[in-house]
Amino acid sequence: MLTLGTIVMGAADVRRAAEFWSRALGYVPRDGQVDDGWTVLVPADGGGPGLALGRSVTPVQERPRVHLDLYAADAAEQEAEVARLVSLGARHVDWDAYPEDPDFVVLADPEGNRFCVIDATHGQAT
Secondary structure (H helix, E strand, O other), X not given: OOOOOEEEEEEOOHHHHHHHHXXXXXXEEOOOOOOOOEEEEEXXXXXXXXXXXXXXXXXXXXXXXXXXXXXXXXXXXXXXXXXXXXXXXXXXXXXXXXXXXXXXXXEEOOOOOEEXXXXXXXXXXX
């Protein structure tokens, strides 16, 4: 059986991307340092998939086929996490495909890579 080991994202500035994602997720460089061309970040507590960042000159896709979904425990945490991520350098993406009552907020990291912050309790009966 295969397991998900590492998610790979391109970045024009690997150091800038590593700084953002380290602070966003609480990850640390697997090898103890960040390289300009390639680095792998791993959870500081050792659990979960790694996030590899590789130098890329490919333009960011406006509608990427693959992206990260980051889960928040509830709407209040989602709002707080979106604010925290924006303070770290993320930006809101003007997303024209939001449903009427979305459970997600689309953001982009400082490199322009899209990701979503999801309210994991959205739509659940209270």
